[in-house]
Amino acid sequence: CKDSYLDRPPLGSISETAISNANGVNGALIVAYRGLTGKSIGAWYTSPNNWLWGGIRSDDSYKGSESLDQATEINPVERFEVLPSGPSVSNKWKALYDGIGMANTVLRLAEKAEDLTEQNKARIIAEARFLRGFQHFEAKRVYNNVPYVDETIETTEQYKSLKNDQSIWPQIEADLKFGYDNLPVTQTEIGRVNKWAAGAYYAKALLYQSKFTEAKVVFDVIIASGVNNKGNKFGLVPQFKNVFRGEEENGVEVVFGIQYTTGDGTGGANSNTEGELTNPHNDGPGGCCGFYQPSQSLVNAYRTSGGLPLLDTYNSVDVKNQESNPKDFPDRGELDPRLDYTVGRVGVPYKDFGLAKETWIRQLANGGPWLPNKHIQWKDEVGTYYIAGSWGQTQLGKNQLLMRYADLLLMAAECEVEVGSLAKAQEYVNRIRSRAAGSTVVMDGGKPVANYKIVNYTAAWSDKVMARKAVRFERYIELAMEGHRFFDLVRWGVADTQRNSFIQKESKIRTHLAGSQFRKGKDEYLPIPEFVVNQSKVDGQPNIKQNPGY
Template sequence: MKRYIKTILLSAVLLVGITVSCKDSFLDRPPLGAIAETSLTNPNGVNGALIVAYRGLTGVQIGAWYTSANNWLWGGIRSDDSYKGSESLDQATEINPVERFEVLPNGPSVGNKWRALYDGIGMANIVLRLVEKTPEISAENKTRIIAEARFLRGFQHFEAKRNFGNVPYVDETIEGTDAYKALKNDQSIWPQIEADLKFAYDNLPGTQTAVGRVNKWAAGAYYGKALLYQSKFSEAKAVFDQVIANGTTSKGEKYGLVSEFKNVFRGEEENGKEIIFSIQYTVGDGTGGANSNKEGELTNPHNDGPGGCCGFYQPSQTLVNAYQVDAKGLPFLDTYKTMNVRSQESDPNNYPDRGMLDPRLDYTVGRVGVPYKDFGPAKATWIRQLANGGPWLPNKMIQWKDEIGTYYIPGGWGQTQLGKNQILMRYADLLLMDAECEVEVGSLDKALQYVNMIRTRAAGSSVVKMEDGKPVADYKVAPYSGPWTDKEAARKAVRFERFIELAQEGHRFYDLVRWGVADVVITDFLNRESKVRTSLAGAKFTKGKDEYLPIPEFVVNQSKVDGVANIKQNPGY
């Protein structure tokens, strides 16, 4: 896919991008611009439109941050695994209300997220309209193109559903202001999401000519995920089982766990066997950074740290505490929240903490005084504002020093370019989703097997060492022993493994919501952490409201027909 982006993207944007621009509204979809539709109804035009639809995953067409599917704001900072970070006044209008659950329907970041999602949906629908008007495309290619476009449409609607709750479904037959005004959000769109993803699963090939294109197995994984979000455990399990047994990457490599945990996030593994689906990014491709990961660049350590800007998305104390283990290498499932790992903030004379820790911690979180990838020990100066963002640094997705030039181009503020792909789903995620299904409707033994596959990988991975060659901490991690016999205990262990294995990957808030525990977990988090983190003081999570974002004000207003809005606001806003 990266090669396709380099050669087609710019011309495709010129041809197609103007047809999907949201401008200042959700409903007012402009017609084709200066380029006639007939210019696009040919194989190159359709393929270019499809590339643009993939690019819609980045949200870059909106010209604003926090719009891509990586969800470090929406899935991370709204959860208990991360703080906003940075300093209190930076992005205060865009992020502070989100972190504190005070976001309003006219909030800028909320409106931009909606625009990006429905713009992406519009891009997919354009492909579906064009392909039907292009007879030169073979039947086989036509089916593949439709399946890819329907996957992208289903994916974007899935994102809209889990972020905004009550949302309208838009297919390729919806064109013109009147049609958009007639849309309603009073019915669940899960059936349509399922239909799009299932069509892709049933019709896509197992391999693709470009590695970034979705294949049958990635579509199946997302189809299963949509079923899981509806608690359709038996149906989801059947799909997950097939993907685990038979799934391959678009290159044809069998899905599996890479041997080293840290390598999952290395550029050299960005399209490897553990990656099910990702956003493809590049640098050094002659576009001046147009295809780089702009949102990821915001999460670099600050000042003289790797990247130099901007210090957002800092891990929480709660997350760091979750990596503590007992003498057997097992987590403290019930007591970890009250056992604080020491830092330069909590104990300036005795840090870093060298106690018994899961080794995944120091490849997920940066700790001052601990070697940070290949940059040497992390420094306190890398933290932008300790009181606001806390003592921990993002680590997992940050570039390594030896990746500079290939996957990262340094520069001044706003000029850095991060070219590593953004992982959206990986094999460990798939295993843990299937483990959830096994707990609910299948075999506790199978759930244990999946969790232990991940823990065994962690146990066999290398650990972070100081310059003298000694491990930084008393690292321990071990598989669970013996059979699981208690369903509730198994459920707790599977969910906890998702917390620590997938930390800082934008999943946590959505997991808490679909498990029905967001109010309990986040209220407890705010009550504890606000005693130290001034940015959280007075913040409150309201059950029945804050599980979803408000429908943007402009969407409701522009859906009015004879003064009555067809798009209704979410409860509590």
């Protein structure tokens, strides 16, 4: 009587033994993909969307919103005063290592599942290794000195023995390359990673290590032969403004993205939670919450002269806004048309919502006069791609683009510059500029809002320094507000100078930045979270060492 009375296995769940089969492995792989969303930690800044880590730390945006909303999580990040115990620092870490753990679970189960076909097993392992490599790559560029966890690590003792004193680039490369070498060229299910996406991240990892020649080889193959899962060759969407349209979310420009969905009855459990904070406020599209506002410096970068960017002097004269001049705005001077699809300007038509309004800005004094634009939905996308949420926010079903073809071309262009083929680099940059030039400009009352002007670089680049500058600047304005900028600045070794001059300029209008400072050698990377160091102690000595300066 007693044993059966006292043995009570859990209800509503299943044991590992019971799912060590093909169904179980497939299910575990679903969860490894879900790991990309950072949702198991449930915070606002845990996915590779990186609006906080790649955007607000750079020179393209401010925190926005009210001064004390998300103050503990974000204010210290924006001011480079984060502590190892800071909640946002810990959450990003947890999301990454959870994703790594889920990928490792797939790898372990795949070896146990006897009913998997060899072909499926090989594909599943390649997908899981790509995901594991992707998450480690993200960890590497955010925290730098990170340990690598593979599927053999299971016990507490094994976890505690891991160290962070060696670079994990070799393992990241190995995982991504494994995906590149073993994945099919197309996949039936559109959300899965294919050979080309894995290759693109492999090349990106090489680029981050300045292995330009090796990276170029891979980029060249992808540019020549890369296709998406529908079998369509990678390319640029004809209109710049349509890159972020819902119907393009799995289109030719998307190399890899996170699949989100809404309207599944869950109240947003599978939608893009991070985007809920970064919509314009009040009666604006989204209704909440007004974070992630573009900076004045970014807006200034879209000033053109004769259709070309002002590479050195762009930030010396401000593009007008209603804060500086309520009587005379918007600025109708010579501008790159990408501005009005990247930044919302009050008084300028905003997608299909009509003119952007002052009331969409949550707190002008804190967040400034500019609105985010790229990742915000169109009005005609209600239903399929976004639905109203339960507390006034919007739940976004549209995918998070992680790498698009323009990004890939610009990375390839960087490689070309560094290996010396400046003409090739110029060609890539001009492809992007041509697309931008061909885009519809923003019209109001039958007239273009500004003197939109953008032209290709026609004179051949003869100078590596100038070419590098042009490529990097193109990357700034093409990919602004997409979460890349900070990592680019660090990678180029200019984060300190760029950010500090940004602070110097911007703190005059955004006074909450005053007194903050970027310290070279420290602030390129977040601290290792306090709990990670503490939990790695063996006999009182931590195996995971804190990053320099923290």
